[in-house]
Amino acid sequence: MSPGAQIRNWLDDRFGWDDLIAFLKHKTVPLHRYSYWYYLGGITLFLFSLQVVTGILLLLYYRPTPSDAFESVQYIMTQARFGWLIRSIHSWGANLMIFTAFAHMFSVAFLKSYRKPRELTWLSGMVLLFLVLGFGFSGYLLPWNTLAFFATTVGTSLVGQVPLVGHWLLIFLRGGQDVTGATLGRFFAFHVALLPGLATAFILVHLVLIQRFGMSVPPRVEPEWKAKPPEQREIRFFPNFLLRELMGWYLALGVLGSLAALKPWELGTKADPFASAPAGIKPEWYFMFMFETLKLLPAKMWFMTGESLGVIAFGIAALLWTLLPFFDHERQGRSGRWAAGVVVFALAYVVALTAYGYMVMAK
């Protein structure tokens, strides 16, 4: 018996390895003109894994105190062997991961993959999106440079606009009234412990649900898909779909590596809490649409500030978006068309406000 067969037998005796392989061998993925969108979830998972690996490597050098944070990142960028590469992959990877997470979410929304029985998959995915944004927000402060410091000051002050609990939330996030070393400490804890723990749990839930329910076929192509012969309707997950997915992962790795090598992430200047905020301070692109909306709102609207109203509105919008499967539950019908309209509007709004934010900045 070959060594491979011996190992397989050893694993099968203890873990039911053959049953797992049989399941994977029989697992299929629907094949239609929108199948390419299926790869986005896997690419997001791949990028998350890269973030974990590069994040652990950065942890070997990074020090989360105001006196050392910037200097430790500077050391990583200039002295540590391939430190510049690891840090740049981590920073670019974060942006790419958030982009693919948004793309994955919108593709699922457009293809209506959230419908019964996959409502929980959508819910777990939304939680993951919020966790990913939390990763982006908490990680942004860690280099402790000027942009990071003031972006966090502005971002946490907006959280303080939430009625009733806003002030408590602000104090909780900042660890005090202002952004200080306490903020850096707890953002570091969120970024390397709390959020990864929650993300791992929800990724497992998300993956289990996907395995349980399989991939959905979009309603608009379902008739033509069903009309195909069975052998043309699906491809095997293993190895056909997995090989294609691996190709996508390697291409994503190539893009990430090119960005990291050709445009390494900037170090910036060390944060000075006593300096005034740089003119034109802006958040990262994934928060830009919210930031611009709040800027466009009047200072006072009815009995509350424009910012408070904006924060509440975004909270309600996020809640309604998360509950989308429960509004669009008919196979055919009005609710479906309404939901499609809402998705188009949401995407257009996000893109337009983000572009507007950068246009205003360029002027």
Next chain:
Amino acid sequence: MEGKRQTRMGRTGWTGLLFSFALCLMFASPAHAQTTQNSCLDCHSRLDPPLQVKAEVFARSIHAQKGLSCVSCHGGDPTTDDMARAMSPAAGFKGPISRKQIPALCASCHSNAAYMRGFDPSLRTDEFSQYQTSVHGQLLAKGDTKVAVCTDCHGLHDIRAPSDPQSSVYPLNVAKTCATCHANAAYMKPYKIPTDQYASYTASVHYEDLTVKGDLSAPTCVTCHGSHGAAPPGVTSVVNVCSTCHIFQAELFDKSPHKQAFASMGLPGCVVCHSNHRIVEPTDAFIGTGKGAVCVNCHTRGDPGYIAAARIHQGLTELTVSIQRSDNILSEAESSGVEVGSALLELNDARDDLMKARVSVHNFSVAPVEKNIQAGLAVTQKTYKAGVAALAERDYRRKGLGIALIVILAVVIGFGLLIKKVESRNRQETQK
């Protein structure tokens, strides 16, 4: 009947009361009063120049804002419309004030420390005594009324505080105020002094600092010439004013061979090389033996000063070029993504050394300049090496990226071929 008569009387009474009230209002109005608050302005605002004084113009002046009025300077009785009474000597009216009387009139308040303390304790009260030492003051005392008196610079009824941007003596406006006379060739002809000072000053680096960079502390006419006296307070001569700001240069100059040489020839120190009004941004071309160098105005080829000037110029040029070379290579590395922050910071030390070298030029000796230049060159050599290393790192990264992309492409192609093989096998199995 009794009631009706009473009603008729009540109505008449009310009517009469109302009529009397209206009459009172009419005659109580300012236009009809026998007494008035300021009859001076009431009349003089309606006259033609030069006797015209507009009320709104005076209201904006610092004197009006501090509660002073016409009588504070002119005397008289402002409460009456009667011109004879308002402008009578009995009422204290001083009559027309001649130009020769103006400084003393202003000084009657502005030299009274106790009085001025009530308005602003920080105000000087020696303007008149300073003025009397100036050329303007001395010529006025001899009877020349063409010279500037207080009102020529500060205004007449529209005097504003010097800190007011609309004041004629606000730093941005001082040169123009002085130029009213000093740039007027016809007016200044009897005095036989140049009238190109304003034109020269507006071409200077001091004027640029003041008007373009907005530095209100930059020198203007009064900074060097004094605002009332012949020179600023505490300075014996205009020639010595430069050292009040340019301290290091002045100290070095005082220790240099030029100090004695210039003094013996009666030459005015800094002005010899830098000019007095057209002071332009000094460049390294000032020193040396080439075009634009001031040294060759006195030094001839072969003399020690000529040789020293050439050597100093060469050193400054060498360091400037070296700094630029380092900056270029480090900027190239930085735009390629290599972190060179510490080298760029270190290069500032070389810039400091260059600045020190330029200041030490005023020693007019090679050794101190050379010391700073060598220190700067040591820094630029180090930073240039750092730049070369950074570019090498950039090339190494790009090579690594190229190799990685080739490997990734190979793997992707490998996966593609594997997919083809697997799916071909699947199709064969299906056909069977």
